[in-house]
Amino acid sequence: MDITVSNLPKSEIKIEISVPAEETKILYSASLKALGKNTKIAGFRPGKASDDVIESHFGKDKVFGYMLEMNLPTLYTKAIKEKDLNPISRPMVDVISEDPFVFSATFAVQPEVKIKGLDKIKIKAPDIKLSDKELDETIERLLSANSTLIEVDTKAKTGDTVEINFEGFDESGAAITGTKSENHPVTIGDSMFIPGFEENLIGINKDEEKEFTVTFPKDYHVADLKDKPVLFKVKATRIQEKHKPEINEEFSEKIFGEKLKKESFIAKLKSELEHQKLHDQGAKQEDDLFDTLIKNSEFDVSDILVEEETEILLEEMKQNITSRGLKFEDFVKLTESKEGKSINEFYKPKAEERVKIRFIIDFVIKEKGLGATSAEIEDAAQAKINHAPEGVQEQVKEYYKEGKGGYSALRNQILLDKFFKEFIDRHTEHHEHH
Numbered sequence: 277m278d279i280t281v282s283n284l285p286k287s288e289i290k291i292e293i294s295v296p297a298e299e300t301k302i303l304y305s306a307s308l309k310a311l312g313k314n315t316k317i318a319g320f321r322p323g324k325a326s327d328d329v330i331e332s333h334f335g336k337d338k339v340f341g342y343m344l345e346m347n348l349p350t351l352y353t354k355a356i357k358e359k360d361l362n363p364i365s366r367p368m369v370d371v372i373s374e375d376p377f378v379f380s381a382t383f384a385v386q387p388e389v390k391i392k393g394l395d396k397i398k399i400k401a402p403d404i405k406l407s408d409k410e411l412d413e414t415i416e417r418l419l420s421a422n423s424t425l426i427e428v429d430t431k432a433k434t435g436d437t438v439e440i441n442f443e444g445f446d447e448s449g450a451a452i453t454g455t456k457s458e459n460h461p462v463t464i465g466d467s468m469f470i471p472g473f474e475e476n477l478i479g480i481n482k483d484e485e486k487e488f489t490v491t492f493p494k495d496y497h498v499a500d501l502k503d504k505p506v507l508f509k510v511k512a513t514r515i516q517e518k519h520k521p522e523i524n525e526e527f528s529e530k531i532f533g534e535k536l537k538k539e540s541f542i543a544k545l546k547s548e549l550e551h552q553k554l555h556d557q558g559a560k561q562e563d564d565l566f567d568t569l570i571k572n573s574e575f576d577v578s579d580i581l582v583e584e585e586t587e588i589l590l591e592e593m594k595q596n597i598t599s600r601g602l603k604f605e606d607f608v609k610l611t612e613s614k615e616g617k618s619i620n621e622f623y624k625p626k627a628e629e630r631v632k633i634r635f636i637i638d639f640v641i642k643e644k645g646l647g648a649t650s651a652e653i654e655d656a657a658q659a660k661i662n663h664a665p666e667g668v669q670e671q672v673k674e675y676y677k678e679g680k681g682g683y684s685a686l687r688n689q690i691l692l693d694k695f696f697k698e699f700i701d702r703h704t705e706h707h708e709h710h
Contacts, residue, residue, distance in 0.1 A: 279355050286576040287387035289363075292372070292380045293355050300377040307343040340374055352381050362386065365580040384578030389639035392572045398701040399565050402557040404550045411546055415523070418531060418545075425516035432480045432515050434465040439514040440477070444506040452506060454498070459513055470496070473508070485511045565699055569636050570629065577631045585627035586620050637695055644698055648690040650678070656686045 278294035295303075305327060312330035320329065331339055352367055365384035372378040391397075425437055432438045440462060444455030464474045472490040480486055487509050492501040521527045523542070525535035536544060594604045608619045615622045640646075657676035664672040675682035 277351070277355065277358075279359055281359055281361070284382065286578050287385050288382055288578045288580065289361060289385050290380055290382045291355055291359065291361070292378065293351060295351065295377040297376060300375075303343050303347050304339065307339055307346060310346070311339065311342055344371065344379075348379070351379075355381075365578060365584060368580060382580070384581045387575045387577060387635060389635050390574040391569060391636065391639070392574065394572075394640070394643070397565070397568055397572065397699055399561045399696075399699050401700050402554055402561060404554045404557065406546060406550050406553060411542070411549065414545065414549060415542070419520040419523075420518070422527070422530065423518045423520045426519050428515055428517045429482060430515070430517075432464060432477050432512065434478065435463070435518050437461050437463045437516045437518070438477050438480065438512050439516075440510050440512055442508055442510045444508050446504070446506065452501075455506065455508075476508075477510070477512070480510075480512045480515075482512055482515050485509070562696065565696070566629075566633050566636070569640075570632055573632065573636060575632075575635070577628060577635065581631050582624060582628045585631050586623055589623055589627050589630065590619065637692070640695055640698065641691055646691060646694045646698070648687045648694075652690050653678075653683060653686050656690060657683070660686075 277296065277299070280292040282290045282292075284290055308327045308330045311334055312325050315330075315333070317325045317329060317333050325333070334342075348369060352369070356363060362385060363383035364386055367381035367383045370380045370382075372380055428436075438461070439459050441458045442456070442460065444452045446452055462469060462474060462477060464477055467474065470490055470492055476486070476488040476490070487507060489505050489507045491505045492498075492503060494503045496502045523538045525537065528534065528536040528541045532541070532544060593607075597604050597607050611619055611622060657673075660676060660682075661669055661672050672682075674680070676686065677683060
């Protein structure tokens with residue numbers, strides 16, 4: 277077997293394999309026999325027809341195709357072992373000629389990663405300090421979302437929900453189509469209506485009628501109403517006041533599923549908000565870090581790998597979309613019509629970024645000599661077991677045993693955590709903690 281190796285751009289290698297005529301003959305003959313073994317050919321018992329008869333029954337193209345199917349993987353594996361090559365993608369195979377039998381295989385290999393100024397790339401440690409304002413605003417939102425409406429006989433004020441019958445009229449006094457509604461709820465201060473409308477409801481009583489003029493915005497979505505003054509005739513049919521709940525055990529159970537007194541409720545909420553803030557800031561910093569590392573990196577990735585990653589990315593999206601009861605085909609059509617390109621073309625840059633990030637992580641881990649000891653992995657596994665409900669602790673323990681999927685997932689997570697810690701600005705971290 278003659279093998280020629282060519283280095284291509286973007287960390288790809290092309291091998292050309294020439295199979296000697298004698299070997300080709302043996303493989304072709306074996307393929308004929310395999311095809312004829314289970315085929316009924318008139319005048320012959322199964323497996324007893326001669327090579328010539330089988331060949332004329334199937335045709336040379338089909339026999340050759342079967343020979344490729346059966347032998348290409350073995351020939352390819354033999355060639356890469358002989359030349360000590362390490363493909364990291366599937367091979368793109370091309371038959372160059374049938375007689376003599378010559379084919380090529382192109383595949384990706386590990387790129388040589390270079391990152392400029394690696395030791396100078398830093399990210400700030402996340403600041404998870406939660407301001408009193410942020411906490412108060414969240415409490416206010418929760419109380420507001422869980423409020424009840426109680427009908428009142430007082431004048432309407434900001435925050436009240438007023439049900440109204442209304443209709444709009446132009447300057448000549450003619451009713452305007454599409455500006456009429458009955459028992460329409462309006463919450464004063466929600467800014468759901470055109471500017472000035474809700475403010476005119478302040479002070480109105482139940483069953484009171486009122487007229488006022490408001491000018492529609494210049495950018496209003498209905499062309500005929502843009503920048504037009506409209507006279508509204510309004511009648512209030514019901515006024516409801518928002519009653520916020522007390523922060524007590526009952527409210528806590530509704531929000532967290534456990535009964536907590538006010539102080540404990542606020543402490544738990546604060547802790548959850550800080551945790552969320554840490555997560556959000558961490559995610560943003562990770563994105564920023566990868567953007568910087570990619571920008572400072574000097575290597576290209578194989579189109580074969582990018583193609584493979586695009587397929588993985590789209591499969592993940594398909595599962596995500598269909599799990600929500602939506603049709604992936606609809607998503608594809610919508611994206612393609614909106615972007616003016618195929619879904620694969622549109623997601624190719626994202627896939628390329630994911631491939632580059634993987635190589636960058638591997639490079640940094642090797643460059644900085646990062647590792648995960650068995651003790652670290654076992655400690656992390658024990659923490660997972662301790663947090664699991666009693667009934668499933670044995671299964672969790674089994675999942676995180678060495679050699680199992682959970683064990684390698686923990687190892688990867690520990691390595692990733694160490695990878696990110698390498699880039700945290702220690703000065704910032706120290707400063708913010710004190």
